[in-house]
Amino acid sequence: MPPTSRPLRKLGFLTIGLFDGADPGRGHESTLGIIELGEQLGFDSAWVRHRHLQYGISSPVAVLAAASQRTRRIELGTAVIPLGWENPLRLAEDLATVDILLGGRLNPGVSVGPPMHYDQVKEALYPDTADAEDFGYERVRRLLDLVRGEPATDFSGVEGFEVFSDRVQPHSPGLGRRMWYGGGSLRSAQWAGEHGMNFLTSSVVKAEESEDFAGIQLSHIRAFRAHHPDGDRARVSQGLVVIPTDSASPEQRAKYTAYVEKRTPRTVTPQGPARMMFAPDIVGTSAEIAERLHAHAAFQEVDEVAFALPFSFEHADYVQILTDIATRLGPALGWQAAT
Template sequence: MPDASAPLRRLGFLTIGLFDPANPAAGHETTLEIIELGERLGFDSAWLRHRHLQFGISSPVAVMAAATQRTSRIELGTAVTPLGAENPFRLAEDLATVDVLSGGRINPGFSTGTPMHFDDYKDALYPPPGGWEQQDLGYDRLLRLRSFLRGDPVSDFSGREGIEEYSERVEPHSPGLADRLWYGAASLRSARWAGENGFRLLTSSVIANENGTADFASNQSAQITEYRTLHPAGPDARVSQGLVVIPTDSATPSQRRRYQDYVDSRSARVGVPQGPRGLLFAPDLIGTSAEIAERLHDDPGYRQVDEVAFALPFSFEPDDYGQLLTDIAGALAPALGWSRSA
């Protein structure tokens, strides 16, 4: 497990990939350009949010497939894909195909349970009769997906039929992909399950309030500790933290004003449990890279990780993302001990 003095080992970023519904191609192209920029700047990974019925990335697998053909080194992940809206069998085929195309650079992250706003479109996804009530939307859905990716048999038939050859497992098979699956946990229960079942852990800027303090960092630290206690790899189990950081080192005055307005518009929710689950939101970290690094070194959650996927704010402009990524890779990450990989 990293300690307070441990250097940041792996640097990633997370984007939602917004687009104009009147011109979705331009937004998707911008997302691909951001990933290309991330690779040039030396980022170790780029992660895509997964959104349904919104003007953000609805098919991260397709976007990752395109990104594999425009990059050569950066790892590509999802944070996270809600499995309740997916067919694990078909998703396994798609993920393995993209992993093969990428040369083994895919890091899929998932959540289970009912996706956001599921009641609004569940009948379109799983029509009645039968419908969504017959679906297992819990943890077992992810275990099935991992089984498919491992190459466990899914068919009673394999061999030749006429001139066609059939396999008993999902094809293509991409060795190692099943060991690169992440779980996005927001609660102690999910963190425990991810640890017990050997998944990597994604912990984000939204988690459940479970220790009664309404303090985000201490709750997140407790979840990471619990996860590693139960994971077969123990203290070496991989955890990636995803906070919103907004370094202003090279920002223009107008950018700084807009960034501060964005942070101010979201600050009232910090430290106040939200909704029936009492969700806690991490504060957005804005300032110079030196100031943000100091705050992170004081954060109990950050002190337990040595890899991050810093989240880019949802509604900024492409030039803003370029400035943020440049400052993160050029100033913030080095202040955290990270060095660009060869």
Template sequence: MSIRTLHFLTPGNFADDDPYAGLEATLQLFEYGERLGFDGAWIRQRHLEHGVGSAAVFLAAAGQRTSRVQLGTAVIPIGYESPFRLAEDLSLADVLSQGRLQVGFSAGTPPHADLIGDLVFDGDWRSFDLSYHRIARLRDNLRGEFIGGPDTVIQSPGNVQRPRLQPYSKGLVDRLWYGGGSLRSVRWAASAGLNFLAGNIVSGEGTDDFVAAQLAHIREYRAAVGRPARIAVGRVVVPLDSADPATRRRYLAYAESRRERTLKPHGERRTLFAPDVIGTSAEIVDRLRADAAVQEVDELRLELPYEFNRSEYEQILHDVVHSVAPALGWQRS
């Protein structure tokens, strides 16, 4: 195996009574990750929670605080978004970052729709198309094709032009991702020309083994995509090396509290969860080398736990860059 591209994904937590402090700490974590040499820094988009509700706005700010690192989001629930207006926001943020955005999506009924669906939409949102097609519409908008016929123009002060999405950011359409957890979703991502995010949750289709299910998804995507495309695998990785004794105990207790969910499928979709990868750097390297899904790709994304603080995130990123990733073949940019 050889990991060529190393990313991290952070939840972007903040306190209810002081959101600025938490968001500023996350921006500083992006800066820190860039200094360490990470290839990508990603944010989760979360609604109604103490997290980033608009990834495009946050990444526009992150683009002004960094100069090299790729800026990603995993994932934007497309159900709440206008395919044209979101395309405008993402394109603007991409131009401001000089072409560094990596944008992940999910389809279907978005989280908390029963609470905010009526606040987001005019009309009965339950009858709206919240499917993959909504992502395809956004993708098509990002192509920058002209709107209207060949003679259609718009006028603005000092300018007459053919209308299209503005600003148009060439290349952004090739940096779209889909967070797929089923065979159906990975087939659609391949057919739509999106890159593939393989995370910590999958549907068990024909197997109760998480890695076997995810490996099948990766191979299905690769067989169906028919062109060079990126595949990134995500894992919760928590090195103990430079943590103090109290923090090590906290990390181990955290992992133990989540172990039960990894032991069996859940619900009608037989949802499977990946175990957290926690231990010394040497132990983590051994486990990742033995992970057949990780072996199958050259992009690894560290998924930082929701419950930790900035200093703990920095310790994790530091240990991964210095002790884990080089042993997997990664080289600092």
């Protein structure tokens, strides 16, 4: 292992939870099964994506509530909940409830910005306030305050037979320290650090200072820690798509290679007006992937990862990929399975 790389301390994975619109139960059951498998393999965390008006997980908090009853150790997170779709007070209640059910294992990740295709959905989402909604960092700050136990109202006490609290109930005392921000810009990294959050850096970043993905991601990690009260000890989790092929069948290897080749052109230059850079997917044996990661400038400064599972594979493919990550790639990165 190159001396510049830290041994991997926490290994996680991320799934989108795709399903067939004609049979959504099967897809959700597959997602829960994958999370259970992750715990059995010793992963430290499992994360779910968030997709509205698509055939993916639209309610990650509900899915993780179900997973709370089928797991005992693994940490569960969201990567990420776009707050433009959420009321911070209601979301704070849901997050605290699931964290209580999990015994303090929830890691909520959030992001800001207007909902995707906002002009087409705003009348359904915010029919009376569409043009007045604030989709910036203030929405995150409100959520943080509520999760951390700040008052939500100036009223509390007994009214008749009912008892009212001035803060979100249930209150989960440790949840505020496990809030994550999913950011792809220097400003987001700095804001997350200033507000004492943890930082999720994924396979998509904004090309602000260069067009070198690893270098951009590294600058975000350093900006976050420079503004965080915990400095270099502030938690950062890196998310990249890795596809180990150690135990894959020839058919799976061919499918994985075709998947990566199809997605590679978008990684060459910044995409769209926002100049978003996409990380190349990494496919190969665990030894080959480990070598590439050890040479990755941003990976060298983290000791937590949440590797993203490809979007459109089958359940058996995910089983093979997760098994190879846990039994071969993780150890090659210095990680030891949880017990």
